Amino acid sequence: MYRVRAVAEMLDLSLSTVYRAIESGELDVLRFGTAVRVPGxxxxxxxxxRSEAAHAAFVRGGQSVADADADTSDAVAGANAEGVA
Incomplete structure (x- = not known):
């Protein structure tokens, strides 16, 4: 089990982001009096x-992961050829 602050620190998120996930029901927690703990x-x-939602949004954008990787590789190669980087 994790404290809310530990979850925020581990994921490099703000406390308010984690608390919003808790309040919206996206992130399940256990409450012990005033203490809030996040089960592993x-x-x-x-x-x-969250990972699946991000992937679905990326795919809906009309570009596959492979195409995005190719575009990124092309951009890096172009920057290297121009002496940028």
């Missing part, structure tokens, strides 16, 4: 859901 399995499920 709940954290893993939340991260998986």
């Amino acid at each position: 399995d709940a954290l893993a499920a939340w991260l998986e859901a």
